[in-house]
Amino acid sequence: MKKFMNDAEQFLSESLAGFVAVHADVVALGEGGLYVSRAAPNKAKVALISGGGSGHEPLHAGFVGTGMLDAACPGQVFTSPTPDQMLAAANAVGGAPGVLFIVKNYSGDCMNFEMAAELYEGKIATVLVNDDVAVEDSTWTTGRRGVAGTMIVEKIVGAAAEAGKSLDELKALGDRVVAATRSMGVALTSCTVPAAGKPTFTLGEDEMEMGVGIHGEPGRRRVKLTSAKTIAGEMVEAIVADIAKSGVTGGPIILLVNGFGGTPAGELYLMAEMARTDLAARGFTLARMIVGNYITSLDMAGCSITITAVDDALLALWDAPVKTAGLVWG
Amino acid sequence: MKKFMNDAEQFLSESLAGFVAVHADVVALGEGGLYVSRAAPNKAKVALISGGGSGHEPLHAGFVGTGMLDAACPGQVFTSPTPDQMLAAANAVGGAPGVLFIVKNYSGDCMNFEMAAELYEGKIATVLVNDDVAVEDSTWTTGRRGVAGTMIVEKIVGAAAEAGKSLDELKALGDRVVAATRSMGVALTSCTVPAAGKPTFTLGEDEMEMGVGIHGEPGRRRVKLTSAKTIAGEMVEAIVADIAKSGVTGGPIILLVNGFGGTPAGELYLMAEMARTDLAARGFTLARMIVGNYITSLDMAGCSITITAVDDALLALWDAPVKTAGLVWG
Amino acid sequence: MSSTDAAQTGLTIEALTKAIDAVVATIVDHASELTDLDMAIGDGDHGLNMKRGFEAVRGAAAKIAAQTPADALKTIGTTLIMTVGGASGPLYGSLFLAMSKAVADRPIDLVVAAEMLEAGIQAVQSRGKSHAGEKTMLETLIPVGAALTAAGPAADPAALTAALKAAAAAGAASTVPLRASKGRASFLGERSIGHMDPGARSSELMVGAVCDAFFAPAP
Amino acid sequence: MSSTDAAQTGLTIEALTKAIDAVVATIVDHASELTDLDMAIGDGDHGLNMKRGFEAVRGAAAKIAAQTPADALKTIGTTLIMTVGGASGPLYGSLFLAMSKAVADRPIDLVVAAEMLEAGIQAVQSRGKSHAGEKTMLETLIPVGAALTAAGPAADPAALTAALKAAAAAGAASTVPLRASKGRASFLGERSIGHMDPGARSSELMVGAVCDAFFAPAP
Numbered sequence A, B: 001m002k003k004f005m006n007d008a009e010q011f012l013s014e015s016l017a018g019f020v021a022v023h024a025d026v027v028a029l030g031e032g033g034l035y036v037s038r039a040a041p042n043k044a045k046v047a048l049i050s051g052g053g054s055g056h057e058p059l060h061a062g063f064v065g066t067g068m069l070d071a072a073c074p075g076q077v078f079t080s081p082t083p084d085q086m087l088a089a090a091n092a093v094g095g096a097p098g099v100l101f102i103v104k105n106y107s108g109d110c111m112n113f114e115m116a117a118e119l120y121e122g123k124i125a126t127v128l129v130n131d132d133v134a135v136e137d138s139t140w141t142t143g144r145r146g147v148a149g150t151m152i153v154e155k156i157v158g159a160a161a162e163a164g165k166s167l168d169e170l171k172a173l174g175d176r177v178v179a180a181t182r183s184m185g186v187a188l189t190s191c192t193v194p195a196a197g198k199p200t201f202t203l204g205e206d207e208m209e210m211g212v213g214i215h216g217e218p219g220r221r222r223v224k225l226t227s228a229k230t231i232a233g234e235m236v237e238a239i240v241a242d243i244a245k246s247g248v249t250g251g252p253i254i255l256l257v258n259g260f261g262g263t264p265a266g267e268l269y270l271m272a273e274m275a276r277t278d279l280a281a282r283g284f285t286l287a288r289m290i291v292g293n294y295i296t297s298l299d300m301a302g303c304s305i306t307i308t309a310v311d312d313a314l315l316a317l318w319d320a321p322v323k324t325a326g327l328v329w330g
Numbered sequence C, D: 001m002s003s004t005d006a007a008q009t010g011l012t013i014e015a016l017t018k019a020i021d022a023v024v025a026t027i028v029d030h031a032s033e034l035t036d037l038d039m040a041i042g043d044g045d046h047g048l049n050m051k052r053g054f055e056a057v058r059g060a061a062a063k064i065a066a067q068t069p070a071d072a073l074k075t076i077g078t079t080l081i082m083t084v085g086g087a088s089g090p091l092y093g094s095l096f097l098a099m100s101k102a103v104a105d106r107p108i109d110l111v112v113a114a115e116m117l118e119a120g121i122q123a124v125q126s127r128g129k130s131h132a133g134e135k136t137m138l139e140t141l142i143p144v145g146a147a148l149t150a151a152g153p154a155a156d157p158a159a160l161t162a163a164l165k166a167a168a169a170a171g172a173a174s175t176v177p178l179r180a181s182k183g184r185a186s187f188l189g190e191r192s193i194g195h196m197d198p199g200a201r202s203s204e205l206m207v208g209a210v211c212d213a214f215f216a217p218a219p
């Protein structure tokens, strides 16, 4: 394992210390390091709180700030945070308008956030993100995984929260964005969890994992590495086929091409070019595009493609100003 | 080689096509794909033009936009651009106030920009960036290499150009920022040039290259991988020892911890924490800190540490608004 | 304690402390096995999660030593919830919290212990929205609960230990051919078949350690 | 052409075209060798740069065929400058541009050719701010220039070819023990010693191909 670290036990706290020091104008570390909140919390609005296992930076702490989250709870690497973290965060940033949890759909995350919600004494609601089309949604599964689409949900709902929307409105908006969002990922290499010290899985020199999860979970199938155009085409096909079931077969979308941490920008833009031209040929309008490392899997080489079907109202929320460590505009 | 690409010949043009499509609000592709310019050029100010081999994204095209560069010329991967590119860019974005080239100190880059400067018919000057302390500056060398400090030079000079400074003032400012900037890099893995198809160098499972260049050039020495604290300490020591020769032994600095492309944010922030505490203990004031993949080396795992000694005037220029694909604030 | 002691005076805090030590030791010993199992069909953190959680429980030993068994179980549950994370944290946490609640001020004999375990299993099921046959820790816990209930108030310690361990081992082994429909492994579909569930294995380890601590003849 | 032809009628565009083809062929053939040399002490692109540049020169073949030799050399120089990039692009580009300029409307015999090459080498030195002994392409070019000058107006083709090739080979080989003080390899300091300079090798290849094209007896 080749990583910049001192020891695995301290990896998270030392990394977090660097993060809050570098972004002290935007974020602050909560008591006991249980959560990261805005440097200047605003209890007059609904508080958006997310969190999950670490190793996906900038998600979630990198999306804390004006126009997006109010707090984020970092779990151990790839392990959901514990209820006391979310409870402390909710008590710190939640006010009368209530608290909205944004949770990626994994058993662990769901249960831990659920316990926190049971313990929290104020108004609370939860939006579950489940955008990964790689996993079929059947009686066999606990539903689809939540992956890169989470950033889009956090951005859009964050803008609406900043605009003073009510908890009910935000919950409904979040559910609507989730319903309009689909993702699929592909890995060229495994990631290595610091505490594990060895790669989570192994791929041959000419293999890739199509449909990989953001923790290195196996995907749909292991296949031979092929051209960027073919890879992007297969991902777009899966996404488009899935969203078609909900009646979306074209129209304006946000396209997110997300790197998993080990893939350089040059390759991500190339994949964006492949996805963009493919989607355009299928009748989608590329209303907005965003490319970069936003929801990573430690040092995994690979990327995901996400689309969210939008209308003018959602686009206005997407375009609204945001000032976080990981996303800045407006 | 595991990369998202179609074929090596098309890598650059397809990636660039994605880049300009995604950032069409900020940049436009020049005629024949020779350069990337601002979407809305402003000939009433001095035009800042940079460029160099590709594979360092977001440098340089990602720094084209308000408050930073006016145009960037992307060469082939790790190969300096050709004079016709810089000439076309200068003719496109240069006006009466003149053109300033910002060039990293490599023989190839120097000669190609020099030929372009000879051919350009308007007012022109050049700032050479040579911030890499890994390479000793002796009679044996062509001076130090230009590496991650280039971003700081482009940002500060870009802000001054936006404020209407003259070509002479900007040239003097650029030289001053270069003189105040030092960097050092370390690689945990090699990079792989798409057209070469194999890693540029090979490191053992427990080795790192201390003092590596941004093209995978060998550094000071190949050593055993050690703790982040020790690695950051050695880099900081080299930087501090070098800048001390110019009389700087403390005071306010900008700290840049730059990822080489294959290292995830969590590790970069951890390195930032190590560098920050080390520098603070040595009497430096961390006036500004910035962490991320800004000057990359394709998929190389590793990072560099850069410091620039600043005063209030330089800080104000650093803080001035910038709107590019790779850097946004204010 | 022996089962006779338990029947007469109830579970003591000393016996519980000894059991905690045994569980911590076995979890620490088997952490990398649990992690490997989780790498195959999950995300490879189960061993680390359990180790972190039970080391925290051991860290609370002084506090626990001064508590009643019921309060001690509550401390264990809360500690696990606050340190394990992932899916197993809330589940094992809920198990111990529910067991604590089920004591209801009674001395803990084998009958009460069986009631407690059934309550704990019930809590896992409601927290996990899960039931037998979904390739989870419940594959181990449910047959162990049934075996303890079936043993009755005056079971022979050696026979009970054997019965509980056998139920646990069979339960964990039964997960291998199952297709997961809960937890992270469910995302794998058919590919989850052929691997042992890490949570079922950690439950087996815990059951074994507790049996040995409670019922093994003092050395 | 034979050296006798050259002395009488000067270099023809046909001969130059044949030489271009030979250079392109040898550069393409040796691209990966050049890249490997550049990987050892540079950034591993010299073979790719040269291949891209000379393929572009071949692409300009139709244009070149309609030009005078002097203009053809200018086209070659400009094409290299616009396509090679890196350090070698401006240097080889300057070499050919200066050679073109040195023709000065004269027929190109061996004496003029020697003058041209010396002018080209001079241009490389001023563009590169470099001189002999710095472990660059000049290690090859300078002795080749000297050998051509020494050969005089009526050299025997076979002997001249042998002399120029020997000078080129010795020049390239001489770079191995040198420590680089120009170009990317200079950053390596001591570690540049023991490797052949890629530019010196590409110059050797070009000299060999040109000799063969000009002086080899027609098949």
Ligand SMILES: Nc1ncnc2c1ncn2[C@@H]1O[C@H](COP(=O)(O)OP(=O)(O)O)[C@@H](O)[C@H]1O
Binding pocket: A078, A079, A080, A107, A108, A109, C038, C042, C043, C044, C045, C046, C049, C050, C085, C086, C087, C088, C089, C091, C124, C127, C128, C129, C130, C135, C136, C137, C138, C182, C183, C184, C197, C198, C199, C200
């Ligand atoms: N809904 C559920 N009901 C019961 N047990 C579950 C459920 N979900 C997961 N588990 C158990 O949790 C174990 C995984 O725990 P762990 O690896 O610590 O958490 P995570 O899956 O979040 O990484 C599984 O092996 C399984 O036994």
Ligand SMILES: Nc1ncnc2c1ncn2[C@@H]1O[C@H](COP(=O)(O)OP(=O)(O)O)[C@@H](O)[C@H]1O
Binding pocket: B078, B079, B080, B107, B108, B109, D038, D042, D043, D044, D045, D046, D049, D050, D085, D086, D087, D088, D089, D091, D124, D127, D128, D129, D130, D135, D136, D137, D138, D182, D183, D184, D197, D198, D199, D200
């Ligand atoms: N200043 C110089 N003078 C003469 N030759 C040089 C100089 N700098 C570099 N070279 C030559 O250029 C060659 C490298 O070319 P190339 O690899 O194409 O460019 P780069 O070094 O920019 O990647 C070196 O091997 C050397 O022969």
Ligand SMILES: [Mg+2]
Binding pocket: A053, A078, A079, A080, A108, C043, C045, C086, C087
């Ligand atoms: Mg987990």
Ligand SMILES: [Mg+2]
Binding pocket: B053, B078, B079, B080, B108, D043, D045, D086, D087
């Ligand atoms: Mg080069």
Ligand SMILES: [Mg+2]
Binding pocket: C038, C042, C043, C044, C045, C046, C086, C184
């Ligand atoms: Mg797990």
Ligand SMILES: [Mg+2]
Binding pocket: D038, D042, D043, D044, D045, D046, D086, D184
């Ligand atoms: Mg080179």
